[in-house]
Amino acid sequence: MLLQAILLGLVAMLGNAEYLFGTSLLSRPLVMGALTGVVLGDIPTGVTLGATLELAFMGAFSIGASIPPEMISGTVLGTAFTITTGAGPETALTVGLPVASLVLIAKNVGMVFILPPFVHKADAYAAEGNMAGVARMHFLGGFFGVNLIIGVIVACGYYAGGPAVQALLNVIPEWISNGLQITMGLLPAIGFGLLLMMIMDKEVACFFFLGFALSVYLGIPVTAIAIFGAIIAIVLTQLRSNSAQTATEGGLDEDDDF
């Protein structure tokens, strides 16, 4: 039981490690279900349950900044409890879905409280010129901030059993999980603020607002904004060189008004 719990934890960590191995889709239920089957000695059932959960989590996919339910733990625990209790495939879903949303909260705690210090420590190392330090933060940040959390939860969850997992799910107040959800909507502003610091000056600031307005009013995707942006940039560069033939000789001078 303990050995199986540890092995399942490692399976979950391998799934999350797809992000270290080329985002290779190891974390998908198809793969996780099969590996859970391998650990528990029932490969065909594991594979079949993986397929069931794959369909359920089909839409759960991170594109851009959206984070889906934590389907690794959902799949591993859902599949494991279904195999050990010998219940039907629907059990995998009824266990898997709530577990996935519970673990998403834990993952968010990691994302909000554990991972950011590594990001800031990497900044500090970079400022000292310590390359090994930056590299270390890259590996440790992902490991402690996300990977280990998922592994530990899956191992403990399997060891504690299905009813205990359900009970825990009911204890966490909703305002905390909502609060973290809200925080996640705010955090990208820091990244964009840092980018703006880098490339925005008075002369071109209006284009930030143009990009924003194109998105909110016309609802066009970023790729389309980039196409319009490229055209505007080309036209403006041509206009600038026509109206100030000599200005380009100035080379790097940012303030060559015309």
Added chain:
Amino acid sequence: MTTSNKLTKKELNQVFWRSFGMEWDWNYERQMNMAYCYCMLPVIKKLYSNKEDQIAAMQRHLEFFNTTPQLSTLILGISAAMEESNANDPDFDTESINSVKVSLMGPLAGIGDSFIWGTLRIIATGVGLSLANQGNILGPILFLLIFNIPAQGLRYYLMNAGYKLGSGFLAKIQENGLMSKLTYAANVLGLMVVGGMTAENVSIKFPLAFGSGDEATTLNDVFNNIMPGLMPLLFTLLVYYLLKKKNIKTTTLLLLCVAIGLIGSFFGILGC
């Protein structure tokens, strides 16, 4: 400037392998920034012998980055080529390295997400599911192979393509003295992309309602009637202001975001 300031196949291959961890420490603040910097370390080490240059380059590549991970090598290749020019040409506009990065990552993600996630993943899943439904272990195996052979092959191809594109393009530009124009153009394009991404990614919602029944309007509607996304925009500008004018640390801003989230949620002022 030393003699060892030309990149070789060795560094490019190192960058390629390192790019497999592009999403390993994906974070809300700057997304793939640490991974990107980690990928660029062999390039930085090879090109810059001077400590100050190394520091500046590392800080440059710790800025925000996000794109489709399998295609990230295209931008890494271009960045590598630009760093190479920067190391060899004292007049090179260093800022343009990040401007080009920023202006490319959005469009590349647009193409990449639909091709890699929309098309390739769906094909692989379809084949995998049809076998896995019968409990056949070949299902998951084929699923992984069908997805990864093209995806990682593309990752390798784009590494070299990006570097070649970057160096060929840059050589031409520098001959004509077009660098300052390129920087201006890249800044315009980059800012528009950042504007669009801000609109898509930053979110603040106010579920508080006034009135009752059909008359009820939420505070959200009020703000959105002034301008959609008004509050996310103002919040981003506030963060920018705090960073630029007040030198507030990102850690402090992070804690501020957590506090706003929890307090807002507890009193029901903010929603998600």
